[in-house]
Amino acid sequence: MDTKKSQLLRQGLLVFIALAVITGIEYFVGTNGAFLPAMVLMALVKAGLVLWYYMHIRKVFTGGEE
Numbered sequence: 001m002d003t004k005k006s007q008l009l010r011q012g013l014l015v016f017i018a019l020a021v022i023t024g025i026e027y028f029v030g031t032n033g034a035f036l037p038a039m040v041l042m043a044l045v046k047a048g049l050v051l052w053y054y055m056h057i058r059k060v061f062t063g064g065e066e
Contacts, residue, residue, distance in 0.1 A: 009052070012043050015053045019046055019049055022046050023046070
């Protein structure tokens with residue numbers, strides 16, 4: 001596997017892990033007396049990660065096409 005594919009795989013795994021960790025934190029906060037601003041902030045961070053990495057929205061702003 002070349003380095004670019006390896007780097008992209010590693011980045012994808014890190015994003016996946018970050019989403020899983022944030023989801024776990026959301027569950028903990030939600031089951032122990034939800035603090036709405038924290039829940040909204042975590043939801044926005046997760047949405048941003050999904051848009052940026054999985055939906056490739058970054059290509060719109062960088063002009064890169066692969």
